[in-house]
């Protein structure tokens with residue numbers, strides 16, 4: 001591995017009252033390769049960047065081995081939330097790697113620990129956010145980014161996992177799986193035997209089908225416009241599928257569940273689909289909005305049933321608590337109940353991340369993972 005020399009350390013010896021260079025104190029920071037969002041609606045720029053020269057209180061340096069790609073990053077690239085005042089910046093919020101170094105105040109991990117990187121806060125300090133350098137420009141980053149092979153991350157965005165857990169599959173604990181199980185366990189509070197309809201069968205939708213299946217929901221109806229995604233949904237727990245580009249979703253769901261579903265999860269963020277999801281929720285059911293709507297877009301609904309037992313929740317990452325949820329999901333994995341290897345349909349090196357993003361955008365992947373070691 002190639003390292004850059006940043007600075008020589010100096011120490012003071014008070015007895016002599018002079019400064020002398022300290023031996024073996026030369027801090028070497030690794031060279032970082034990153035995919036940078038320079039402009040909205042443009043491909044990411046993959047290039048070498050410089051790390052901050054030292055770690056602040058509560059920060060850890062992580063060698064990131066794998067990163068997932070989420071719908072949120074597509075949204076950031078496309079500017080769905082409006083103009084981005086943090087450009088240029090790094091991206092990615094689901095990954096796995098190894099702790100290289102810890103800043104002051106860090107107590108939950110140590111160098112050598114294997115960790116999941118996640119966007120929801122877990123245990124530990126929430127540090128300041130790092131500033132990287134690229135061609136004399138500052139590069140912004142949040143508390144965690146994963147489209148980079150090394151990263152300075154806030155302690156509360158990493159959770160230690162047992163070393164025997166494969167880092168590639170552990171990546172999915174950073175967002176997709178913890179969000180999906182949070183949607184089922186926290187937002188929907190789904191009970192065994194309840195029915196569920198899931199609009200949108202991308203990475204999160206398929207993980208929601210899996211979580212619903214492990215919670216003994218029935219039926220589990222997956223809806224999408226893409227037959228490949230629907231086939232995948234069936235593999236991971238859906239019991240019924242509806243292609244909404246070919247079939248009338250309302251009629252099909254009413255054939256299976258005349259009152260609508262106990263739980264309806266909406267992952268697309270599309271206005272008409274959000275409205276339909278609410279309509280197809282049973283009178284005492286719960287509609288869970290997961291997909292983010294376009295900036296400023298309003299929707300229309302009949303709020304009358306909300307005065308009785310129907311409810312709507314806008315999910316915030318399933319209210320996942322990484323330090324609590326990741327260990328319990330790992331127990332499911334160890335029992336053989338989480339087919340995570342099958343969930344990762346594609347692996348790409350960081351250099352080809354724009355191809356990977358297109359693959360996700362075109363709905364040709366279950367979960368696309370970036371392999372930083374490649």
Ligand SMILES: [Zn+2]
Nearest residue numbers: 070072175176
């Ligand atoms: Zn995500």
